[in-house]
Amino acid sequence: RRQLFLGGAVAGVGAVAAVAADHALNAAPMAPGAAAPLNGTVTIPFHGAHQSGIDSPPTAHATFIALDLREGIGREELQAMMRLLSDDAARLAQGVNPLADTEPELSLVPARLTITFGFGPRLVDRAGTDRAPRSWLRPLPAFKVDRLEQAWSDGDLLLQVSSDDPLTVAHATRMLLKDARRFATVRWTQKGFRRAHGSEATGTTMRNLFGQIDGTTNPKLGTADLESVVWIDDKSWLAGGTSMVMRRIDMNVDKWDRLDRPGRELAVGRRLDNGAPLTGTREQDEPDFNHTTTVGFPTIPEFSHIRRARSDATHERIFRRSYNYDDAPSDPSMISNTGLVFISFQADIDTQFVPIQRRLDDLDLLNEWTTPVGSAVFAIPPGCEKGGYIGETLLA
Ligand code: HEM
Numbered sequence: 001r002r003q004l005f006l007g008g009a010v011a012g013v014g015a016v017a018a019v020a021a022d023h024a025l026n027a028a029p030m031a032p033g034a035a036a037p038l039n040g041t042v043t044i045p046f047h048g049a050h051q052s053g054i055d056s057p058p059t060a061h062a063t064f065i066a067l068d069l070r071e072g073i074g075r076e077e078l079q080a081m082m083r084l085l086s087d088d089a090a091r092l093a094q095g096v097n098p099l100a101d102t103e104p105e106l107s108l109v110p111a112r113l114t115i116t117f118g119f120g121p122r123l124v125d126r127a128g129t130d131r132a133p134r135s136w137l138r139p140l141p142a143f144k145v146d147r148l149e150q151a152w153s154d155g156d157l158l159l160q161v162s163s164d165d166p167l168t169v170a171h172a173t174r175m176l177l178k179d180a181r182r183f184a185t186v187r188w189t190q191k192g193f194r195r196a197h198g199s200e201a202t203g204t205t206m207r208n209l210f211g212q213i214d215g216t217t218n219p220k221l222g223t224a225d226l227e228s229v230v231w232i233d234d235k236s237w238l239a240g241g242t243s244m245v246m247r248r249i250d251m252n253v254d255k256w257d258r259l260d261r262p263g264r265e266l267a268v269g270r271r272l273d274n275g276a277p278l279t280g281t282r283e284q285d286e287p288d289f290n291h292t293t294t295v296g297f298p299t300i301p302e303f304s305h306i307r308r309a310r311s312d313a314t315h316e317r318i319f320r321r322s323y324n325y326d327d328a329p330s331d332p333s334m335i336s337n338t339g340l341v342f343i344s345f346q347a348d349i350d351t352q353f354v355p356i357q358r359r360l361d362d363l364d365l366l367n368e369w370t371t372p373v374g375s376a377v378f379a380i381p382p383g384c385e386k387g388g389y390i391g392e393t394l395l396a
Pocket of ligand 1: 212214251340353357
């Protein structure tokens with residue numbers, strides 16, 4: 001059934017035709033083994049001006065790993081490490097075995113695998129070049145809401161491994177870590193997920209584990225708007241790169257359970273069913289922050305998350321690409337350990353991300369149910385061409 005439906009959708013045939021095909025198929029089941037478009041063979045190019053895994057549609061799974069450099073690792077070793085890891089990543093992304101692949105069959109299903117590298121402040125220091133790090137390449141300022149744990153914070157080298165197939169993510173991660181272990185040790189690992197590939201139409205905005213549609217006002221993929229928010233456009237070693245902020249944010253779903261539906265919608269300023277602002281009817285409607293209720297209160301409260309996160313300054317924007325987590329509770333009295341591996345990309349952390357986070361720190365009703373427990377900042381170098389490696393603009 002699914003095969004014909006997909007075929008219809010790919011050929012651009014409308015939903016009616018797909019449903020008709022679905023019915024026809026009920027009468028005559030498709031022969032097993034018939035050709036079907038398989039997502040497992042879909043690849044995203046590793047090489048290019050920008051690193052992959054940022055401006056492509058998010059995959060169903062992602063693992064984020066931060067590594068600490070071993071003592072004595074300097075520029076030469078960093079070069080060797082990044083050459084090796086870039087080669088692995090380029091091969092894996094194309095569904096080709098990296099060198100010394102111990103389970104070669106596992107590399108053959110990339111399922112839109114991307115591997116993105118980020119450099120923490122200490123790695124850039126160790127590179128020992130005169131190519132100065134940006135002022136924003138340092139831990140974020142402290143916020144009142146923070147309850148940060150070292151075990152979830154900072155790091156020298158970031159690997160973002162994402163694919164629609166969790167087996168692929170696990171294997172790619174292991175291959176990269178095997179090659180990295182001479183140079184670095186694992187500091188933290190965070191696994192995240194979204195809806196499974198094929199569960200919803202491509203382009204559907206994700207839902208987080210509070211049930212909210214999360215990502216509506218993000219710059220749209222493939223637009224000049226996204227390019228201007230995300231990519232660094234100057235003559236430095238980071239030209240064509242960007243910055244990543246990772247915030248591990250605990251979401252207290254047990255406390256959220258005690259809030260009724262209207263209260264939940266007021267906390268964010270959007271409806272839960274379709275993500276429309278409380279002043280609109282469709283997800284993409286512009287919120288009207290001047291609209292008031294019949295008794296004169298703002299329809300979208302001043303304390304709501306979208307009111308506080310929005311700035312009048314047009315440059316204070318970020319591109320969010322977060323993943324949900326749902327881990328085993330560490331405390332036997334709890335049934336959930338749930339949250340968001342909040343990820344945002346922006347050309348400049350100080351001028352784009354920090355003002356938003358400061359406003360949310362001062363006032364945001366959502367803070368009642370959310371707590372940042374981890375935080376890290378990485379410079380994301382530009383992409384590289386075949387034969388090159390990620391980080392060459394800093395390390396070569
Ligand atoms: C909007 C949830 C943390 C920045 C939203 C929306 C939801 C949401 C449901 C509305 C739909 C949308 O436009 O995406 C959450 C949850 C968080 C969280 C559950 C924590 C667990 C953060 C953080 C930041 C942030 C840490 C940045 C510091 C934004 C921005 C918007 C937004 C900029 C768009 C506001 C606008 O309409 O202009 N968030 N968010 N959020 N959030 Fe968050």
